[in-house]
Amino acid sequence: MVYDFKEIEKKWQGIWEKENIFHVQPDQNKKKYYLLEMFPYPSGKIHMGHVRNYTIGDVAARFKMLQGYMVLHPMGFDAFGQPAENAAIKNNTKPDIWTHKCIDWMKIELKKMGFSYDWQREVSTCDASYYKWNQWIFLKMFEKGLAYKKASSVNWCPSCQTTLANEEVIEDGCWRCHTKVEQKELEQWYLKITDYKEKLLEDLQQLNNWPQRVLAMQSNWIGKSQGVQIYFRLQGQDKIIPVFTTRVDTIFGATYIVLAPEHPLVKEIIKGKPQEKEVLNFIDKVSRESKIKRSSSDVKKEGVFSGCFAVNPVNNEEVPIWVADYVLMEYGTGAIMAVPTHDQRDFLFAKEHGLSLRVVIQSPVYPEQSRGVATMQSSDELKEAYEGDGIQINSAQFNGLSNQEAKIKIAEWMEKTGIGKIETHWRLRDWLISRQRYWGTPIPMIYCKKCGIVPVSYENLPVELPQDAPFTGEGGSPLGKVKEFVEVVCPKCKENARRETDTMATFFDSSWYFLRFCSPSNQDSCFDVQEAKYWMPVDQYIGGIEHAILHLLYSRFFTKFFQDLGMINFPEPFDRLLTQGMVLKDGEVMSKSRGNIVDPDSIIKNYGADTLRLFILFAAPPETELEWDDRGIEGAFKFLNRVWRIQENLKEEVSPELIRILHKTIKKVTEDIQEFKFNTAIASLMELTNAIYQHGATKEVFNNLVLLLSPIVPHFCEELWQIQGSKQSICRAKWPEYDPAVLVEDKVVIVVQVNGKVRLKVEVPSDISQDSLREIILSDEKLAVWIQGKPIKNFVVVPRKLVNIVI
């Protein structure tokens, strides 16, 4: 006999919805818990990734609910974006209609999983009531100088026909379609995220409950590097060539400098020199090489002498200027000082072209300990550059200092004497948010011939998307073709003007939705300050690792901006972060192109949502990858049926042993769910079930098992809860507590080791004294074989656990 999951799941989903059981309002007398899962793009169907993400969150939310917290657990849709436009063209419909249909389908699927969302708080970013506030935030940023328009070379995806942010370019390709990204000269809107770079980096330190790898990725992305800009003078001329270095301690070993082929000074300084032609040929050659080829590290560095010299400002030495492909215009100043003794790239280049070397840092260790890197006085002995720490030599007044110390001293000295400047370089660039698409938030700006760029006034928001834009899929933004949208009067001079036709990147929408959930239908502000004060920050955020940089960085930026506006009083939006692993099939990520997708819907049909939830939590810990296994589903289903059958054989009396196991299970499950160790929580519930089969259970024990299982398989447990006579939803029950007194056992098994090897197990009273324990053990006949009368050197006792006899 199999329990009727179809009926049961339908029934309870109906009751939850009818009784509005997951709706919450702030209650100052109760502790709050804001649990958020990354909201989905409404593709219309949920996939296993969603199932995993949302099941993890749902268990945590239901658990906290049973513990008596006010749990905010909202859901919404990240509904703007390109797929809707593509679908509109393909199916001859409108993005608006198509998206809303997808949202409806998706909601049905989410509800079938039994997730405990407060659907009254649902938001969709494509609704004007939401994106109005995108526009409001944008105008605020414009007001504060954080939104600006600038012409520059931007990343352009020729397939998507739109610009991309730096964060959206992955290995030279578009993050969405992988098409090779081109560079295009365009005037675009940017957000000055770089104004927050220090805080964005620094505050990573307070995110103690974020995974290390996410912190590392964010830190890498922001990319702070501290160093000194040093001014080399061009020999015989008034020109200055600034170079950037993080190793200013090696400045006395700089024996040449190198300019990137694209460096604007190159063509200037070679004019009339005998080397001019050769250098121009070289520049031309490099320019035709692809960026990828040029940046691959195994390609030999190439370069030519420019015929010019520069003066090293620390010792007035003349050094030759080279032009080489291993220096990039995009980083630093596009020029470097080369120190072949202490930089491997410079070393290889210098050896290749016969340039001179000078050691300025001496390894402090003995040669045999330094893995073949000799303590070097002479540069001739060097087989490779020494990039480690050591003592300064050949460095004038800095000789004898450790290089770390010298780094600071030299930098300070340079700044004082004006030959250099302490500088910090950042990898992070401003965020390009203009997109040449229709299905996004219109950027609320107006171009007037007279007044220039004029913001739409706040009271005229939202600037709504016109319903009937033409979709051809080519040639610029569809909004540009809608006359009624484009033509507008200038808010300042009332003359004819044009609207901005670009829309915002969708990452803008998702950078603050967690705040909107606090007061989703607020009409006066993007969020109610008091409500946000109660609910925020998000206590637990759950989502995919693919958002480790983009979404999380942008959200942190927005939060800091709102803090500066005085609307909130915390710097970080997400207290704890969990990045769940991917769902694999046959060792590969489930994807349409691989054709290895398992549709959650078919599993729900055949086994029910509870079985799917149980399997996906049991198969692996949340952070690791999960290998899909049809047999595992079968096993999860078997377990539920096994629990179901317990109710047929309930007893009046129960053994003390089972009571002890029950309390142990309560302890373990409570601790494990707290730490998101669902797989071991389920394992211990299985052990309890096995014990019930052995000992038999009373109604009370069974009810506890059901309660402990209820966050994981809620429909199943609601039904059993009701069958056992409860009148209220199990969601309104109280999470069980264990009694520490029950856990105390009067007898314990002590493992006895001889020289660290297990030789014996003895059962003794748990409060036995060490002396009598020793007596019992040493009088054991079996143990005598191992001790063989040898003298006992040590007798280690771990109370209630283990004894180790050292002979």
Added chain:
RNA sequence: GCCGAGGUGGUGGAAUGGCUUACACGUCGGUCUCAAAAACCGAUGAGGGUGACCUCAUAAGGGUUCAACUCCCUUCCUCGGCACCA
């Protein structure tokens, strides 16, 4: 190259200084049945022994410790981020 995560049975995975392999899958055996399925009970790291048992095993090697999957050092491998970043 730098940074981060990891490497445990046939498989997914437990154990974060104290009995390695919890729980589950798979496999094998038993009960029930005319039979099968389901269900229930049991066995299951490798090697050796008739047997009680013994030896070995947590990527490899070394160290610390009475005791190491766990801590330290060296090396290898897998995954992820950044990168001719000066």
